[in-house]
Amino acid sequence: MTRHPLDRTELAPLWRAVHDRLSSGRPVGRITLVSLDLAAQEALADLLGLDRLPGPRASVTLVRLDTALLDSVGQDTRTVAEAILGPLGDHAAVREAGRAERAALWDWLETHPVLTGQPALAPWAAQLRRTGLLQGSVVATRRFLDDTLTVLAALPAEGLPLPVFATRLLAGDAHALDDGTRLSTAVLRALAALHDTDPPASAADRRALWALAGIADDALSATVLTAGLRPEGTGAVARALTALTDAGHAAHITLAQLRDPGELLLAPGPVHITENPSIVALAVGRFGPSCPPLVCTAGWPNSAAVLLLRRLAATGATLRYHGDFDGEGLRIAAYVRATTGAGLWRMSTTDYLSAHTAAPTGPPPGRVTDAPWDAELAAVLRKSGVAVLEEQMADALLEDLTDLSPDRPRPA
Structure with missing residues (x-):
């Protein structure tokens, strides 16, 4: 040339x-x-x-x-x-394209269903944004965030060991969530934000957070409290639950039983979920064998509770959750809603104000994050500064259950 x-x-x-x-x-x-x-x-x-x-x-x-x-x-x-x-x-166009690409990345993160379903994760996402791009690359950062959100969407796990859980989710990489990896650190920080705790500072802290997320749960120690369940089928779990319900008792189901229940046919219909075991105790005491189907998370749901609720949802059950009106209660409600598809039961701003009017004093609500199902609830709770615990609404909850209770005479 x-x-x-x-x-x-x-x-x-x-x-x-x-x-x-x-x-x-x-x-x-x-x-x-x-x-x-x-x-x-x-x-x-x-x-x-x-x-x-x-x-x-x-x-x-x-x-x-x-x-x-x-x-x-x-x-x-x-x-x-x-x-x-x-x-x-055209350096200006290249810079503008880069800015637009980065803005699209962070918009995608902030509007991801994992974050919109659980607003308690918003500070965690903001920290990721402040940290900036990995290796200066939008592509590498998107891949990392996608893996992180994939893990969070799959939690709580069903008591799987961490390497098994990682293998199933992350392209067969059993070590992807090993202690000290960037991905493990990001997931644990998200779990800390979700549970309103400090980021884990020790191996014991990290193990505790993984346990809350259903990783390596003891399949016999992880249980879920139920009442009113009468599954069909000849399996041992179905027969035991039906017998206990007919006797007017609540039941604890272990994770091991839910993993291998035998024939367990859960009929579709409404299932109400409570945060506190006291509500189940009151319902069993009032209704006996006629108790409508109930599941209790006993605070944050463990792997047994989530596995049961997902099984119920898969058979056509309509899940409705109620918990405490405080900061943690809203986070648990958002978590149950996001992980099981449950609707809410007397968890609106109107329900809170009605209960607060009846009992205007109470403990402070703690850190309150937004409630995805009710745009006004968090702001009203912050303004009042008073929590309403689930036990305070027991009468209203039991009244709702009365309408669902079949007409079964209690045994003498």
């Missing part, structure tokens, strides 16, 4: 400066050159027709350079710069 007649070593500083400025994407009126040696000064003076050398630092207007180039080679500055150094870029 024929070399351009102005592609000379002594003019190289000029073409580099011109190419860079014209690639900026912004209007250019003047080109400034610095650190010109004597040969470069002489070449520039000859090109522009100067009567003296410009010195080590020179400034030339684009109009004057265009005129000189058109006179000497019949081409303007842009044409010559591209002929010598290649096509001009």
Whole structure:
């Protein structure tokens, strides 16, 4: 390829400066050159027709350079710069595209169902944004965040060991969530935000958070409290639950039993979920064998509770959750809603205000995060500064259950 007649070593500083400025994407009126040696000064003076050398630092207007180039080679500055150094870029457009790409990434994170379903994770997401892009790359960061959210969406686990859980979720990589990995750290920080605790500072802290998320639960120790369940089927779990319900008793089901229940056919219909075991005790005491189907999470639901609720939902049960009106209660409600698809039961702003009016004093609510099912609830709870615990609404909850209780006589 024929070399351009102005592609000379002594003019190289000029073409580099011109190419860079014209690639900026912004209007250019003047080109400034610095650190010109004597040969470069002489070449520039000859090109522009100067009567003296410009010195080590020179400034030339684009109009004057265009005129000189058109006179000497019949081409303007842009044409010559591209002929010598290649096509001009548009740095401003590239920067704007980068900004738009980063903004789209963070918008995707903030509107991801895992975050919108559990607003307690918002501070965690904000911290990730402040940390910035991994390796300066939107693609690498999106891949990392996608893995993190995939893990969070799958929690609580069903008492799986961490390597087994990681293998199932993360392309067969059993070590993806090993202690100290960036992914493990991000997930644990999210769990800490969810449970309103400090990020784990020790191995014991990390194990405790994983346990709350259903990782490596003891399949015999992890249990869920139920009442009123009469599953069909000949399996041992179905027969035991039906017998206990018919006798007017509540029942604890272990994670091991739920993993291998035998024939267990759970009929569709309404199932009410409570946060506190006292509500189940009151319901069993009032209704006996006629108790409507109840499941109790006993605070944050463990892997047994979530597995049972998901099984119930899969058979067509309509899940409705009630818990405490305080900061943690709203976070638990959001968690149950997000992980099982449950609806809410007497958990609206109206329900809170009615209960608060009846009992205007109580403990403070703690840190209150937004309730995805009711846009006003969190603000009203923060303003009042008073929690309403589930036990305070026991009469209203039992009244709702009365309408669902079949007409079964209690045994003598």
